[in-house]
Amino acid sequence: MPKISDEKRAARRAQILEAAWLCFQKQGLQATTMDDIIRASGLSAGAVYSYYPSKEELIVAAVTTSLIGLQERVEPILRSAPPSPDLFVEKITQAISDFTTRESYDLKRIALLGWSEAQRNERLRETIRGFYLAFRARLADVAVSWCNAGLLRKSASTSDVAKVVLAEILGFVVQSALLGDVEPRDMARGLQDLAAVEVDDGP
Structure with a gap:
């Protein structure tokens, strides 16, 4: 039997993950069965199980794949000279919006399901926790750059800012x-308005 190329394997994995994301949004993580995903993928049960032996494996793979894809989108923003905090948040949230909004599902909605599932699935929790801890550390580095550029007080706690x-x-x-009524620009304007507030220290 001829071997499947790496490209074909990657395409099959992507096909299964697309089916999983679609089913997860429609039915939720717990209600979705492997049979649902198999039917949505258009592949045989044997093909799907050869890549993902269980639904838990598939859930972890779906979350990990989405986090890696998102990381690739935001990495250039993190590496470049950071703009002001409001523009930085706008750029990051716009990158998130562009990456997560798909034709048949929205990864932002599925993210909420993943966060909920992580409360009972320790493996998934550690996967998500590791990503967010690393991301927060990068945000702290960005905050240091803001301090050096005079955009934050020199005494600012960069870890708290992150x-x-x-x-x-x-x-x-x-x-x-x-809610569906928030845009990246809204986040930037809100930060601008908060930064413009003059705090009254009293008499």
């Missing part, structure tokens, strides 16, 4: 998935 920026980015994902 936590706030990550909260804003994840908040964009949540609002987009649940």
